[in-house]
Amino acid sequence: MEALSKSFSVMRANMRARRLFREDDGVEGCGMFHKRPEMPLHILGNILRLKLILIFAPIYIFIPRSVFEAVDNYIRFNWLLQYAITPDAVLSDAPGGGKGQYAVTEFQPAWMLEVTIRDGKLQAFQQIPLSDEIAEVGYTALSYSMDSAAVLASEAGFVPGPGPGRRKYTRQDKRSMGEYLLRLYCSATRREGNPDRTEYIWLDEFCLSDSRLSDDDKTVIEKQRKLELGKMADVFRCAVQVAVFCDKPNCDHTTLTCPWGQRLFTLQEILHAETVLRLTRHQRRTLAAQLFRTTGRSFREKMQKHAAEGNRWHLNAIYQHTVNAGTVPWQVAIHALVVEAIRRDEASGFLNHKRLGTALNGLLPRRARLTDLGNGGWNDLAWLLELNQGFYNAAGLAAVCCLSEDNSVAWLGKPIDPAAGNERLEPVVTAFPVSSNSPGSYNSNPALTIIAGETLGFRPVPLKRDAYGLYNNEEMKSTKLLARCVAWTFALLGTAILGSGNINSGVLVYYLIAIPYCIFELLVSTMYLQRDGWVVLEHALWGEMFEAKLGEQDYNLRKLTHWGERQLVPKWELPGRQSNVKLVDLRNRVYVDAVVVSRPNAMVPLAIHGSGVTCMLLDRAEDSDRDSTIVARKVGMCNVPPYIFSQTIKSGTTYVGNPPSKIPSTKFQLF
Structure with a gap:
């Protein structure tokens, strides 16, 4: 009785019959077409769905709901299929002639x-x-x-x-x-x-x-x-x-x-x-x-001491590597050198990093020929990183780079400052630059290849109404059981009437129980959202009180756990921008803050970073055109809990760069 009382209390507080006809803003409904409320035929699609369910109620009620869910999952888009492409290696065509070679x-x-x-x-x-x-x-x-x-x-x-x-x-x-x-x-x-x-x-x-x-x-x-x-x-x-x-x-x-x-x-x-x-x-x-x-x-020991006192941990690692050779591995030392060099160059006002390759050449284990440098800062850096591929995994650099101010550089940008609590940086994928000069596919900046990675996709419409909320929520278990018992009792009565030869009365009994049951199922569905993964919620739509607004859509989402300050999450910021999206895991009720330049539709884990997993937020083309699947665009960075690996799918190879100009990007209003 206590469970039934709780179920009825939840229904009284959260049922919204109007959602059967017009869904709330930002939520995808269950209609047969035009499922988003801003679409012109949204109400018509919902009415048609209701009519069909009620007309075929006796049949609909006995079809297992797992069949409907299987059909729905089958037609969802995912990136399990990825076309095979073969971009040239950065070292395949040296500016100084021939193939890549050491100086x-x-x-x-x-x-x-x-x-x-x-x-x-x-x-x-x-x-x-x-x-x-x-x-x-x-x-x-x-x-x-x-x-x-x-x-x-x-x-x-x-x-x-x-x-x-x-x-x-x-x-x-x-x-x-x-x-x-x-x-x-x-x-x-x-x-x-x-x-x-x-x-x-x-x-x-x-x-x-x-x-x-x-x-x-x-x-x-x-x-x-x-x-x-x-x-x-x-x-x-x-x-x-x-x-x-x-x-x-x-x-x-x-x-x-x-x-x-x-x-x-x-x-x-x-x-x-x-x-x-x-x-x-x-x-x-x-x-x-x-x-x-x-x-x-x-x-250098004195410089190392001052670097530690000033929380300049990359600089500290550089001097520690030179003073105590061998105690700091090359992956850490090269990473510190690259990050510190970029930071110093930008602090001096040289945002194009023209001398970056020249300044680093000779400090890394493998050095480039001078004739292969001088073609642009980021291109020179990509060349050096590939020459030192046996000592450094570029996924580490990609994991700490913000977006460039003008978003012109594919995956590189100003590195974030290392801090106590997030200095741990261990790549979970292998990444390296690839040639960006294939006609029609890349621009002049080097793209990044991520191998053996995993991908998690975001829905185009973040929230979707759960048509089967009656069966997917624990607090409705007792009410569902009561409704089913009543339905089966009347179904047995209808069957007995049919057995006596009174067909019209038997069919009428079936309808009398099927229609109320379907209406009850529909009303319960207005209380719940599909809680099946990560979604992107824009600040412009949800505001600071997004938890309360989300709780209005689903009783179970009124209280979320914030992954952030207490976990010492690293922050990737853009000049003049604050956190403008919330990335929400509806299943585990966790959210993180992120700064993006356009809506992401996927994220790829790069490294164990601090307490969590640093991911690159991507805008990937969602059609099956071969050219548009070559390159995804980096639109932001985030750090998420480690359980993310239980939710991702294997993606083999992911290419991050600037997509061809013919592909429109999925943008939304930033503020």
Whole structure:
């Protein structure tokens, strides 16, 4: 009796007979056609369904509901079928000719400065080719930011002019400012007890091209500069000592606020230095600086300490890898290098990442030929990741990248900051870039191939009324049993009347019980939704009180569990956007927040990340056209509970990129 009382109480509070004719907004009804309420024939489709059920009530009542559910599931769309496609590997067509191959490295620079120092002051310098004799003696490499050199120059009265195009300084001004730094270095080393000497120094703007070339030889100069910049990591690795400078007073160059340490190329210049000379200024308005000699290991250990104190865990991992080689595996080290390089490049305003490949080349286990780099930041990065495929799984990078601000890049973007609680990052799929140059299929950006992945789809219309709610909900169990007992009692009575030969009366009895039973079943169906997976609920439609609104559609969904702050879920944000969708698991009554640029219709797990599973949200084409199944579009990221793997289906291979322009994207209004 208690169970029956609860059932009747739920029915009184939640039955909505009007939903049999017009469904609520955002809910797909059970009509025969035009099931969504905004469609013109929605009411007509519902009326036709009701009439057919009532007309054939005696037959309908005895057909098992599992038959109807099987038919409904059969006609639903899924991605079990995926056409076989064969995109070219990124390495199949090298920009420098041939197929992808590793670089044969020239470890040493081509030119050097021969510097004459008298009484601790710069007397003269000239560019000379590097020789075996100079290599045996060794050279000093100067590491600095151009802005710090500009401060030195301005204090001496030199005012640089604007450079051509978007360049901040002209090449000649860079050399002039570099000379002021060279003078500072010579005066600072006087205290080491050798004021008169000849020293060999590598200083970028004086050593990147042959000084004997005239300004008319721009093509040759640019070619030489590209070659020298491409081996920057080896130039500093082979130096006997690296002198580090910034203009900030009393700075030891190991803190996170040091201007020198925030540069993209700092990573190349310091990671393998054996001896470090710290040029530190103690007064703002003076050219004087003191020199402090330390080992490269000790210097990097201090940088590692400051990185940990500032919660810069990727930077901490980089220095930990160099200081204690082997303790940090290559998957973690490469990931940290790539993420830190992207972050530094964007912080410097270089959103196109033109120098990203050059800055990373030489720091990874396998290096690219310089002729294969320089075709765009993301393309260069894809090339390097593929060359290092034996050491790094690109699924890790895909799992931490936000959407690009203009959504022009297929799967790459600004990486999220690592934080305590979500630093765990273990790929559950294998991912790598593939060529994006197939006509009609890709644009110029590299697509991402995800192998051995799994996919979970979202319904186009998130909520759907459960026509069989009477049978799928525990609180209706006792009421269903009572209704069936009454129905069978009258059915036996009708059968007995038919057996006596009174056919009309027997059929009438069947109708008298079948029609009320069908009406009761229909009314109960207005209380429930199909709770069979994940759906996308837009903020514009559901608002902040979405749980209450969802509970109005289904009594069982009034209370949901939020997967988020308590699980330290990582956040992928877009500038100027807040969480604009809720991803809701109707079966397990769990929801997560997500930021997307258009409605996703699928998600693919990429990695175990923190406490949960990081997934990429995709917009996949839903038709069977072969061309449109090649590439899915990334529209967002999310982190979900681990039980997601019990709900996904095997998808074999998934391609993420920018689909052909002829395919319309499924958009909805963002706010």
